[in-house]
Amino acid sequence: MTYYITEMSWTEFDERRKSAKTVIIPSGACEVYGPHNPMGADILVAKKMSELLAEKVNGIVAPCLEIGQSKTLTSFPGTICIGSDLLKGVYAQIISEFVRLGFTRFFVINNHLGNTPPLTEVLWDAQQKYGIKYGQVGFWQYLPVITDKLGIWDTPKPHAHASEAQTSVLLYLYPELVHMEKAVNTPFKPDNYPGIIKDIPYCKQTDSGLLGDATKATAEKGKIAVETALEAMAKYIQERLEK
Template sequence: MEFQYENSFEVKEKINQSKIAILPIGAVEAHGPHLPLGTDNLLAERLSEKLAKHVNGFVLPTLPYGQVWSLRNFPGSINISNNSLIGFLVDIGESLYKQGFKTFAMVNGHLGNQTALKEAARVLYESCPKMRVFYFFYPGMNKAAAEVREKSSAHNTYFHACEIETSYMLYLAPEHVDIDKALTDIPDIPLHADSTPTPWEEFTKTAVLGDASLATEEKGKYIIDIALENMVKMIEELKE
């Protein structure tokens, strides 16, 4: 169900029947020459739609901007602060709570947002004690990705416009992938990048962290299906 297309006369009864709100959260940032700036929005939105069908939830309008400090200097990137994102999410969550929602699932398509999502969830834990708040970022993906990956990752945490994320796009939003432009860029990411602010232009000119040419729809489906199963399981186990 898409929340924005409901009307005020009928939506209250539907909220009472569902009580689950799903918010896709993405970003606008560089994703190499083969993926669009809104890649993270597309992934979060398409995954949220799948999740909603499994749990009978409402999909809220996508929150399309995120914290992209690391890539803020690349052409096309739009950055907002963690504080702005936290405030926005808390306001949305508290409004949903007042409307009667008991589960608020934030489906994140951009790793840089995760700190803000976690902090917002902690604030809502205190202010909305009867609402369960989730901050999902492809739960279970690390093990699944290791099983299908053909080349080593450039980083033990980051994945970006690479074999993995491009596979996600080939599965969830293939019409937005120009696979003929996919390139290989496996940068040497310095150790200090995990311990001090490090803009990505210090180690990559493409914003690609891997071999995007190895991406396939099958790899994307395998990982996404596992993440989806895990999200559904958590929501069903912990709702109300």
């Protein structure tokens, strides 16, 4: 059984919406993700996690954009980005369409940090306008919250861009798209001004497109991370959104 609205006939969707309460919206990007990972890593993981989560809670997976606000990464070939205003407009319309179809519960799995501020604004505006209930995770930023206590990571900064944690998740979900023979360790440069958002292009921080050590990634670590995240997100939906 599919959970993607785009894979359902209209009659199947009409029947499924009688029991499904929560719409799960994937969000991601098409951008540099190291020499070993696909550039669609963010959106691929967001869509797969949305599908797995929908299976747990009997949700509907919404259509989504496959690009995001990735302006800081455009110096690397292949990164495709859109501005925040356009991103907000599309996701706001997606939510309004599902409201029209009778849904009031939404959960966003967002795998790209640049999308978080505009998506947060969209969800807040929809709450004020339609009275929806929602949750959102910046998935890569959510992983440290729920996995660091498990002691599964081996590197000092496992959650850096395309590093140990993110590559492990990709190895578990999309092993055929990850080329570990190309994985590298790109150490962080010293930061004498922590906490300040700087005007330093991403390409000045790394020539590989990743930060941290991706060579320590494994599918086993990714499996633990994915299953732990799914359990926590499903609990939120069932105990907070759908009650």
